[in-house]
Structure formats: structure tokens, C-alpha cells
Amino acid sequence: MLFLNFIVLTLFVAEASGRDVVKGTDIPPPPEPEPITITELPLPPVTSNDAEGGCTFDVNPHGTGCIGQAWTEFQSGAFLPDGLHVTVTVTFTGAPAAPDSASIFTGVQLILVKIDGSTFSNGDAWKCITCGVPEKNTVGRSLTMDYPQTFVDGKRLLVGTNIIECTSNLINAACTPDQVHIYPIRWNTTTNATGPGGNIRELRIHPDNVHLGFNAFTIINGKMGQYGYMGRLQFNPFPTWGTPLSPRYDLVNVYRLYDPSALQPITVDRDNSSLLHINPQSIVVGELRGFGGTGREVTYIGYPVESSNIDVFAADLTTGKVRRLTSHPEYVDPLDISPDDQWTVVMDTRGSGRQMFMAGMRGIPPLTDIVSSSAASSTRNNGPRRFFQPYLIDYYGDRNAYFGQKINAAGDRSPGSINDPEWNGMADPKWSPDGTRIVYWQSHTVPPACGGINPLVCYNSTAPGGRHYRLMLAHLISRTPLKPQVVEPISDVVPWGVKYEPGSSIPALAYPPAGKYVLLGKHSGWANVTLINNNAGTMIGTVSVVYHDFSDDGLNILTGSEEVRMNSPSPTVTEVDWFSDLVQTGPNNSKKTTSPDGFHLSIDVLINIFDATGTLTTTINGTTYYQPANGT
Known part of the structure; x- marks a missing residue:
């Protein structure tokens, strides 16, 4: 227990x-704790009937779709440039059969949600961007729809391994389904440029809106691993090689964010082969998590500084200087850095006690982590239940008595309250462009992660329609809005990385x-x-x-x-x-x-x-x- x-x-x-x-x-x-107000943002109406036609006009009189009670595919994303809309991936269900006009509201789709209480022209606080897009506009697209993000032009979105583009601003009434195109992203991994390219995951747009960070799994010596990469997005309207042979975005000038010949986390002394050194400034991007607000740094889960303590780091893309963003012995993974680089919002298990049995003793050198890091990172969840809650941390990170400010600390922990322990944070929290708001989402604990042998007793969700997920907005009410910034395109070259050559072998991590x-x-x-x-x-x-x-x-x-x-x-x-x-x-x-x-x-x-x-x-x-x- x-x-x-x-x-x-x-x-x-x-x-x-x-x-x-x-x-x-x-x-x-x-810093002293600051005042934060939290509100729940609106989502489409909920139907308890997932069968065809289950989304009736009694549930949604506008005929613009319903979402289900269960958490299947749902994820909040980033703010649009105006700071008044956020991107959200939802799963529509119960749509009537074609040719009913509401039949387009089915399956996993990308919507925009207003945060200010206003509505679109049809009276909804949300607008579906991908519903009803003609098949001719989606040739070659992938089915992944996670981590929705926005480009500063207001016309493009990143979701999954696709870029969604509208001929007009996404929030305009003129952005109708026939004006939307969904383009796949391709990473060439073969010497003859054939096939669909490499599998990429956990994509993150660089603030210059030109480069893209991503991850790719490896299997080396029978064990799964992962590396982070960064490349330039290049639109290819008429591809003549590889698949799909449809308009797409190609990743070019790709760099692997790891160099086996550079300084490693644990090394043997050059002059005395019996001595080891621990090197906190080594860069091992175990999983790329994003970029700093100004684009100078890449953020990632790195090799531990303390044994069994999984932290997030930032490395300068030019100099390679490493900054440890967290040091609490609990587990952290999702994060976002504010537009001015001065604050980090993280989803962390700190306060839950989940990892303390393994990581609670501080200052143990990260030696056993050569073989135990996968196990240490995997114990953070109970199946689909995560123990994350959102925390706000300043630029200088955890130190002395400071371990950030819990964003949703206020409340009585009652069912449905903003700090209800049965509502757990998920990936990824995102800053507004002016640095005054943070959007995040939570899932409600359901069997088998509650009840039975679990300490939590199951209870019905108090969210609208009894759904098991919710979209939350934190407003940092005492902050002065930041001025809009333009991040100029950075160099394609990452000096401390290795340029990826298609077909090249994947290196194993270098240990003594x-x-x-x-x-x-x-x-x-x-x-x-x-x-x-x-x-x-x-x-x-x-x-x-x-x-x-x-x-x-x-x-x-x-x-x-x-x-x-x-x-x-x-x-x-x-x-x-x-x-x-x-x-x-x-x-x-x-x-x-x-x-x-x-x-x-x-x-x-x-x-x-x-x-x-x-x-x-x-x-x-x-x-x-x-x-x-x-x-x-």
C-alpha cells in the first residue's frame, strides 16, 4: 500500500x-505564490449512446455533434495566436448516417474551443476544423491526431503526424471543410528514398515555425529505446519519390540530438582507466518534450542526475549548455516553457508519493540507472491512471524549500473540484502567447484504477454528461501580458548533435x-x-x-x-x-x-x-x- x-x-x-x-x-x-483562478472550458455535448444516431437533437439542438462519456482519444493542445482559442482533439460519437449533414461529426477530429465565453456564429463555443474535409484534401494523411499545436500564421495546425492548413484564418467563417487540407509529414530513412519513411512520434513545433522536433523508437539488443531529432519542415507539393505521392511536408536537414562521441553521462577517466566520472552536462535526449519559448533551448527527459530520479532538462541548441529544470524525486514528463523562457509548467507526480519508495533518497549517483531507468520511469502510472498534477516553476527550478506552486491547489478536494485527487493531469500543458494563461486537461479515474485493491473508491464523474475528461484553464491574474514576439528561424545545424543520414545505423547509448x-x-x-x-x-x-x-x-x-x-x-x-x-x-x-x-x-x-x-x-x-x- x-x-x-x-x-x-x-x-x-x-x-x-x-x-x-x-x-x-x-x-x-x-517567488511568492501568486493568485491563480481556474475554470473549466466548454466541450461539445455528451451522449451516453455511442450507436449510430445516438447524438440526437435533444442532446445537441445545433446538430453539430456529440462526444462520448469514456475517454478514448482526447487531448488539449496549444493556443491560437490570438490567445482566445485552444486546439483540442476529441472523439465524436453517435452521429447519424449520411446523407444527414451531422454525419460528418464522427470519429477523432480536431476542434477549436473559445476560452472567453463567446461563441462562433452558430452558437457553439467550439468549431470542428477537420469534420467533413473532402477525401481529395486528405490524401496520404495519417490517422494519428495527438498533441495538437498551432503555427503563428493562424492558418495551420500540427496534429499527430499531419499539418492541417486552411486557405483563410482558422477561426473565420470562411474556413469551411472544403478550404481545409490535411498534409502528411514524411521523414526519409532509406538510401533510395522509397516507402513511407520513418515512424515519428511526440512531435513538437519549434517557435520559429520552420523546424520540428520529434522522437523515434529504436530496438537495440532486444530492448526498446528512443532518440530525439530536429529537422526543417519543407512543403513538397509534387513529390516524385517515396510515399505518399501526394502533397506533403518533408523533414530535411534532420539532426539526431545525441552524439556517441561526445561527453557521456558516465565516463572512464582518460588517465586512469579504473576511475569513473559522472557528467551532468552531458546531453542524452531520452525523449524530446519541446522547446523553450524563445526557441534557444530544446527540452527533454534526460539521463538522471540522481539515481531513479527522472527529471526534465533544457539544452541550448547552439552551445549545448544543459539546464536542469526539475529535481524533485518524483516523476515529471509533460512540460511547457513560457514565451519569455522565465517559467515552466510541468505535470508531475510530486506530492503523490508514487516514486518515493525508489527515488526518495537524494544524492545517490546515477549508476544503477544504466540498467534500471526504464523500470524507474514506468512505475509512474497505474495503467491509464496518471498521478500528475500541474505545477508552476520559475526559471531557476526546484531549490531549497521551493518546489514550485501547485496550480490547482485551491479547493476542498471534493468530487469534481479543481483539486479532486481522482482527476489527474495529462500531457501537455500549454502557455498562452501572452504568458498569462495555461491550458491543461485531466482524466477521471475509472475501474480498474479505482476500486478493488486500489486505495481510491470509484464514484461517478461530475463533469458535464458524466464524461471522464475535462479541459481546464488557469489564469495567472496578477501577471502583465507579454508583448507578442517573433522568433526568427534558427540554424538547421545542431553543433552537438549528429546530422542524420538516411539508412545509417542507430547507435547504442555509450556506457563504460x-x-x-x-x-x-x-x-x-x-x-x-x-x-x-x-x-x-x-x-x-x-x-x-x-x-x-x-x-x-x-x-x-x-x-x-x-x-x-x-x-x-x-x-x-x-x-x-x-x-x-x-x-x-x-x-x-x-x-x-x-x-x-x-x-x-x-x-x-x-x-x-x-x-x-x-x-x-x-x-x-x-x-x-x-x-x-x-x-x-
Whole structure:
């Protein structure tokens, strides 16, 4: 069972993270909490009948479609340039059969939603952009419709792996279905430029509206991995190679945001092959998450600075300088940086206690993460249920007693309230162009993630129509709106990346070879580190560490041992055998221990159902954090 104690957790983390602050007078004190109001934005009417014709005029008198109660495909996106509309992917259901004019409101579609209480000319607070687009205008499009984003011209949208374009401004009445085109995006990955190109995911528009960041899965040595990329979007109206042979956007001058010959997270000393170094300034884009508001930085999930602590980072696209955006021991993933780069909004499990059993002890060097990072990142969810809530963090990040401001902290936690714990944040929160508003969305916890063995009791959704998802708007009411900015196109070249050549092999992450090493504490002590190859000899399979009065900060002293063995029976499944007996003394008196037979976890990185035998437990200053129960 997961024991939660938010007050104790906050006090512990505040005390534990002081070492993350860069010493010097250039770091200002944390900001005071600011006033935030939150409202729920309107969505199309909800029908409980998904059958053909279930969206009746009684449900929607305008005949402009219905959405269902269940969360199938839904996702909020970015603001339009006017700051008064947001993009949203919805799933229409219950439409009547053709030739009824309402038959176009079916399936996964992209809509615009007004945020100011006004309506479009038909009386709706929303407008469907992709409903009824003629097939001749959608040749070659993909079916993915996630992460809707906007271009500054007001005429184009990015959704999934498509770019939607209207001949007039998207919000104008003249933007009718026949004026909309949906163009696919193609990344050439073959030497002869044949076929459909490479599979790309988690696309993000660079603020210059010319470049695109994206991710691509890999399978190396039988294990799933991922790299981030950036390329230039180039419209190709008459392609003569590759498929589809229809108007499309090609990705050109693509750079992989990883260089195996550059500085790596863990390296062997050049002059002493028995010594290891930890390098926080190395850049390993595990998953690209977006760009800074001014476009100078790329944001990403990176290799941990502290063991089992999954954080987000920003790297300057020119210099490669790395900035750690978060340091809380919980898990963070979705984020967006404000237009002026001064603020970050994140979706984080901080405050839930979800990851504390594994990551709560601070300052452990990220050594076992060579084999355990997939497992650590996968335990953040309970299947479809996420434990995210939105937090606002200033430019300088988590430090001392400051771990950001919970955006939806106000409320009585009652069913349907803005801080109801059964409503969890999803990806991605987005800033308005003037920096005064943030849009995000949440999903309602439903069986089997509530009820049964889960701590949460299931209850009916209080959202309109009983739907299990909602669109939220946070207004930072004391802020002065930022002036509109134009981001000039950046260089295609990423100096610290590697230009992608179609057909080239995908590199494996570079780690020290198997062997015995020593890691010296920055202040005192040392650690004996043993790296052992897996049975196939293809990669490191076991990391064993023994700490001897190890200290990086001169305050907290680490002793004891930890060993993690990893196996991948399939590309997406990670199995770990974990043995910990660590003690930390100092301001953070803590222990991290496993049961005598160890902690054994098997988890699928795409499903995220916790299934373990044995225990892994962390105790900090008298507060103990336990792993989730299996299936919770």
C-alpha cells in the first residue's frame, strides 16, 4: 500500500534538495505564490449512446455533434495566436448516417474551443476544423491526431503526424471543410528514398515555425529505446519519390540530438582507466518534450542526475549548455516553457508519493540507472491512471524549500473540484502567447484504477454528461501580458548533435565497458562499481555499487551497497532484480532497503502495471515510503 504524507514529504524534500542550488548570488530567492483562478472550458455535448444516431437533437439542438462519456482519444493542445482559442482533439460519437449533414461529426477530429465565453456564429463555443474535409484534401494523411499545436500564421495546425492548413484564418467563417487540407509529414530513412519513411512520434513545433522536433523508437539488443531529432519542415507539393505521392511536408536537414562521441553521462577517466566520472552536462535526449519559448533551448527527459530520479532538462541548441529544470524525486514528463523562457509548467507526480519508495533518497549517483531507468520511469502510472498534477516553476527550478506552486491547489478536494485527487493531469500543458494563461486537461479515474485493491473508491464523474475528461484553464491574474514576439528561424545545424543520414545505423547509448571501477565523492569517500555484461554479452546487465563514506555535498554521507540486474524478455518489458542496503547520515538521515530476497519487478513500458515480489522501501527522517501494491 502507498502511504502518503504530503506535509512531511514537502518538509523532507525542501531540506534534502538544498544541494541542488548553484552556489552564488545569481540565484534569486524563490517567488511568492501568486493568485491563480481556474475554470473549466466548454466541450461539445455528451451522449451516453455511442450507436449510430445516438447524438440526437435533444442532446445537441445545433446538430453539430456529440462526444462520448469514456475517454478514448482526447487531448488539449496549444493556443491560437490570438490567445482566445485552444486546439483540442476529441472523439465524436453517435452521429447519424449520411446523407444527414451531422454525419460528418464522427470519429477523432480536431476542434477549436473559445476560452472567453463567446461563441462562433452558430452558437457553439467550439468549431470542428477537420469534420467533413473532402477525401481529395486528405490524401496520404495519417490517422494519428495527438498533441495538437498551432503555427503563428493562424492558418495551420500540427496534429499527430499531419499539418492541417486552411486557405483563410482558422477561426473565420470562411474556413469551411472544403478550404481545409490535411498534409502528411514524411521523414526519409532509406538510401533510395522509397516507402513511407520513418515512424515519428511526440512531435513538437519549434517557435520559429520552420523546424520540428520529434522522437523515434529504436530496438537495440532486444530492448526498446528512443532518440530525439530536429529537422526543417519543407512543403513538397509534387513529390516524385517515396510515399505518399501526394502533397506533403518533408523533414530535411534532420539532426539526431545525441552524439556517441561526445561527453557521456558516465565516463572512464582518460588517465586512469579504473576511475569513473559522472557528467551532468552531458546531453542524452531520452525523449524530446519541446522547446523553450524563445526557441534557444530544446527540452527533454534526460539521463538522471540522481539515481531513479527522472527529471526534465533544457539544452541550448547552439552551445549545448544543459539546464536542469526539475529535481524533485518524483516523476515529471509533460512540460511547457513560457514565451519569455522565465517559467515552466510541468505535470508531475510530486506530492503523490508514487516514486518515493525508489527515488526518495537524494544524492545517490546515477549508476544503477544504466540498467534500471526504464523500470524507474514506468512505475509512474497505474495503467491509464496518471498521478500528475500541474505545477508552476520559475526559471531557476526546484531549490531549497521551493518546489514550485501547485496550480490547482485551491479547493476542498471534493468530487469534481479543481483539486479532486481522482482527476489527474495529462500531457501537455500549454502557455498562452501572452504568458498569462495555461491550458491543461485531466482524466477521471475509472475501474480498474479505482476500486478493488486500489486505495481510491470509484464514484461517478461530475463533469458535464458524466464524461471522464475535462479541459481546464488557469489564469495567472496578477501577471502583465507579454508583448507578442517573433522568433526568427534558427540554424538547421545542431553543433552537438549528429546530422542524420538516411539508412545509417542507430547507435547504442555509450556506457563504460564491463569491469571494476572507482567513483570518488566530490567531497569525500568513494564507491566501488562493478559493471557486468548480460548473458549475451551485448550490453551491461548488472550494476553493483558499494559506498564507503561517499559524499558529494560534504553534509550527507552514504554507505552500504546496491545492486540491480536487468533482463528484457521482450523489447517493451523490463525485469529487474534489485538489492539495496543503503544508509545516509547527515541532514537527511535515510535508509533504502530491500527485503532479504530482494525486490523483483516486471513492467511493460507501454502499459505501466506494477507487478513485483519482495519490497523496496525508503525511509527519510522517520517517514517511510512503500512501493505501490501490485496492480495499483
